[in-house]
Amino acid sequence: xxxxxxxxxxxxxxxxxxxxxxxxxxxxxxxxxxxxxxxxxxxxxxxxxxxxxxxxxxxxxxxxxxxxxxxxxxxxxxxxxxxxxxxxxxxxxxxxxxxxxxxxxxxxxxxxxxxxxxxxxxxxxxxxxxxxxxxxxxxxxxxxxxxxxxxxxxxxxxxxxxxxxxxxxxxxxxxxxxxxxxxxxxxxxxxxxxxxxxxxxxxxxxxxxxxxxxxxxxxxxxxxxxxxxxxxxxxxxxxxxxxxxxxxxxxxxxxx
Numbered sequence: 001x002x003x004x005x006x007x008x009x010x011x012x013x014x015x016x017x018x019x020x021x022x023x024x025x026x027x028x029x030x031x032x033x034x035x036x037x038x039x040x041x042x043x044x045x046x047x048x049x050x051x052x053x054x055x056x057x058x059x060x061x062x063x064x065x066x067x068x069x070x071x072x073x074x075x076x077x078x079x080x081x082x083x084x085x086x087x088x089x090x091x092x093x094x095x096x097x098x099x100x101x102x103x104x105x106x107x108x109x110x111x112x113x114x115x116x117x118x119x120x121x122x123x124x125x126x127x128x129x130x131x132x133x134x135x136x137x138x139x140x141x142x143x144x145x146x147x148x149x150x151x152x153x154x155x156x157x158x159x160x161x162x163x164x165x166x167x168x169x170x171x172x173x174x175x176x177x178x179x180x181x182x183x184x185x186x187x188x189x190x191x192x193x194x195x196x197x198x199x200x201x202x203x204x205x206x207x208x209x210x211x212x213x214x215x216x217x218x219x220x221x222x223x224x225x226x227x228x229x230x231x232x233x234x235x236x237x238x239x240x241x242x243x244x245x246x247x248x249x250x251x252x253x254x255x256x
Contacts, residue, residue: 008129009137011039015118015125019049022111024163029111032118033061033097039121040064043071043198073127074119089117135225136218138255139236139248145169146178152203153196156183168213168246169200175213175244180207218247222255245248 018032037060044067065087072086096110131137146155146167155167159180167178178200186208187195195203204210214234216225227235233251237244 005131007042008125009131011035011042012122012125012129014038015122019115019118019122022115026111028105029107029114030097032111032114036068036093036114036121037061037064039071039125040068043067061090061097065090065094068121072124076120076124077127084122086117089113089120093117108224134218135216135219135220135222135236135250138222138242139218139250140254141248142233143168143246143249145246146200148199148204150200151197152183152187152200152208155200156187156196159183160206165251166249168235168248168249169210171204171210175215175237175246176210177213177233177235178210182211185209194244210217216250225250226252226255 003181015032015035018028018035018136021028035122040061041064047067068090069087076086081136082108091245092113093110096106096113099106099110126137129137144158144162144167146158146169148169148171155178158164158167165180169178170178186203199210214232216227216228216234216236218236220228225234229252231252233249235246236248236250238247239245
């Protein structure tokens with residue numbers, strides 16, 4: 001595999017993004033197969049001279065099983081235990097990839113298999129990159145955030161569509177967190193339908209709880225970050241104390 005740290009992290013990020021899409025809709029599972037194939041092609045490209053590569057045809061996943069298996073064997077943290085399982089899973093992915101039925105129960109089963117293969121490769125790419133020692137490699141960038149001028153319905157919709165538990169929100173130049181639990185509690189105590197058009201800033205005055213945001217640094221180790229997070233999501237910022245820009249968000253789930 002290429003020694004380029006950035007390429008390993010880029011491919012891992014793509015796998016992660018496709019995994020999230022599959023979690024939202026199992027019938028999107030083919031997108032994660034395409035990401036798996038992209039990893040395999042990057043491996044082949046890094047191991048083959050340009051002149052030889054021009055003569056070599058990669059027709060699909062079948063031609064990538066061996067390179068992917070070798071990559072896992074070389075870089076996966078516990079490769080000796082996982083190698084055979086991974087080989088079998090790759091063969092299953094190939095078979096369902098070529099099957100005619102890609103919907104319903106068949107799609108859900110295929111999604112589970114493809115997601116498992118993707119997780120193996122995410123772990124392996126992280127190990128190959130050598131970047132797994134600090135938070136920077138794990139944070140979710142392009143973060144959705146809430147605003148005090150938004151109405152509660154918009155915030156609720158963002159939380160439901162993306163299956164988020166927290167939305168960062170800036171209140172008087174300080175970063176806070178709007179949680180699904182606090183929003184649900186506020187709406188449950190009153191006539192929720194009448195409150196959906198209420199602005200966040202108004203709801204805060206009437207009892208909506210906004211939690212202080214836990215913050216971690218990109219250079220923090222995983223252990224240090226988890227200690228700071230204490231089981232909750234945290235934001236990653238940069239800049240001066242009174243004018244911090246939001247770089248990303250991280251949850252314990254991201255550090256698994």
